[in-house]
Amino acid sequence: MPLITSAGVGSGLDLESIIKASVDAENVPKLQMFASKQESLKVELSSLGEIKSAIxxxxxxVEKxxxxxxxxxxxxxxxxxxxxxxxxxxxxxxxxxxxFKVAVTQLAQGSRAVSADGAFSSVDDVVSASGGTLTFAAGTDKSxxxxxxxxxxxxxxxxxxxxDDTNFGVTANIINTGGAGGSKLVLSSNVTGSNNDLVVTSDSAELDAIETYDDTNNPSGGMTTADDDKARDAKMTIDGLEVVSSSNTFKDAVQDMTITALAVSxxxxxxxxxxxxNIDYDRESVTKLIDSFIADYNNLIGNIGFQTRIGKPLNGDASMRSLDDQLVTALSTPLTNAGPFKSIFDIGLGINNEGYLEKSTLVRSLNEAMxxxxxxxxxxxxxxxxxAKQLESLLGNYVDSDGLIKQRETNLNGQLDDLEDDVLNHEFRMASLEERLRKQYAGLDVLIAQMQQTQSYLGAQLANLPGFTKSK
Structure with a gap:
């Protein structure tokens, strides 16, 4: 027999309201309890998230x-x-x-070779009719x-x-003189340092004009390198002492320092x-780091205070009180091998009455310590x-993948998952309760309808009896 979905049709009674009231009496308090618990868990998760972010x-x-x-x-x-x-x-x-006092007396340069006057009249001159191989070299390892x-x-x-893909740093240019010199091939090498002049050789007499010679040895009219165009070292004086480098970069001329020459002075x-x-300590970066430490420490202390106040989900939370205490303990760690500093408070830091970290001058200022x-x-x-080592370990115990806050988050998320299952189970029970009530009230509806039909029938029969008078 199909379930009657509109109870009271047969009897005329308001059975739908009765069924709804019966289901609501069971359903509404439970749903309110579920909603309240879900909200409580989410608020606690949010509070832990704020603390975790600050940590x-x-x-x-602290790691820096x-x-x-x-x-x-x-x-x-x-x-x-x-x-x-x-x-x-x-x-x-x-x-x-x-x-230190530094003067640059010479910049490093690579060499430059120029073809002879009249060797080429224009850029269209043929260099070699039959071809050959040119070899370019500078120093002992570039070719x-x-x-x-x-x-x-x-x-x-x-x-x-x-x-050429194998070119180590030779640049070729052509200068058209417009006169008897014709078109000159100019080769420049980026290999600097004394005795690193560019040397060009060939395997063909046809290419003699491209080969390089110095300005005193040019038997076949090849390319020459003038004295001013020869590769040379960079030179500078540091506190009056001359130092030499094959490039404009002087590494360890002053030990553990690199000086780059930019121009002759x-x-x-x-x-x-x-x-x-002037070489000095990088005080500014350390000061900024300590300032960031103070700001981030105070942000955490403020978050703990806010999330544990009355009315907040972490009010009275033992782990938060423990973290607060452990932070102060870590800051108070006795120092070793730190010169006159016996604790962090000796370098110009202190904790005020509200537990916040601040720069202090009670012992000495941070600038004095630096x-x-x-x-x-x-x-x-x-x-x-x-x-910092102590704090790094302490904070890791709370926010690392196996830390205390992560464990609590996992537990709370697990409770939320369980709560969702409880809601689904409750909805199933409420559906079953409504189905059962509808079946029960369906039977009552049919019974009352039958009784009403019987009443009507009997009334009609009695009305037809002789001498029967309907009551007024």
Whole structure:
């Protein structure tokens, strides 16, 4: 028998309202309880997420503080001469601080070779009728070979040199003099340093005009390299001492420092201008890092205070109280091998009455600590027993993949999943309850309808009896 979906049709009773009221009495309180629990779990997850984000941000900064390299940086302060910029400097963390006077007396250059007057009248002159091989070399380890095809012109030779994939740094150009000199082939090498002149040789007499000779040995009218065009070293004086480099980069001329020569500073006759170079600790980057640490630490303390106040889901949370206490304990770690600093509070930091970290001058200021014991500040944070090392481990216990907050998030998400299952099970039970009530009330509906039909029948029969009078 199909389920009656509109109860009360037969009897005329409002059975739909009765069924709905019966189901609601069971359903509504449960749904309200589920909604309340879901909201509570989500709010707790959100609060934990805020704390976790603050911890992660602090941990990122702490990891930088735990790296000794961030305290070993040096900065080069250069006062260039009035003639212009002559040097740039890259110090390493190993260099000692100090002051230097630097003058650039010669820049390094590669060599340049020029073809002889009248060797070529135009770019269309044929270099070789039968072809051959040119070999280009500079120094002891730079060379490449170029195949010269039969009938190749001077212009085509230039293009072939510049386009060769094995070319180590030779540039070919053609200068049209417009006079008796004709068109000159100019070869420039980027290989700098004394005795690294470009040398061009060939396997064919037809290519003699491309071969290189110096200006005193040019028996066959080949390309020459004038004295001013020869490859040469760079030279500079550092505190009056001359140093030489095959390139414009001087590595370890001052130990653990790279100086790049940019321009010659004057001349020998009138005297060379000097640049004043000061190598100092990179105080600014360390100060910014410590400022970030203070800001991120205070952000975490503020978040813990906000999320644990009355009315918040983490109010009275034991793990949050424990984290707060452990943070202070980590900051108070006794230091070793950090010079005069016995704790982090000796370098110019302190904790105020509200638990926030701040710069303090009760013992000494941070600037004073940097002035007198810069390297010890690095030890205070990044040393074996440094504060950053302690905090890095502590914070990792909370936010790493197996940390306490991750475990709680997993647990709360699990409860949300279970709650969804409970809601589905409850909806099934409510559907079953409604179905059962409808079956029960369907039977009642039919019974009452039958009774009403019987009543009507009996009334009609009685009305037909002689002497029967219907009551008024």
């Amino acid at each position: 992660s941000k602090l941990k990122d900064t 503080l735990a790296d000794p390299k961030n305290f070993g940086k040096r900065i080069a302060n250069i006062t260039q001469p009035s003639s212009g910029d002559i040097i740039k400097v890259t110090p390493t963390s190993d260099i000692s601080v100090g002051n 490449f070979n170029l195949n010269v095809t039969a009938g190749m012109t001077l212009g085509e030779l230039r293009d072939a040199i510049n386009a 004057g001349d020998e006759t009138n005297g060379y201008d000097t640049a004043k170079l 002035d007198n014991n810069f390297d010890d500040i690095g030890t205070a944070f990044a040393g074996e027993n440094g504060v």
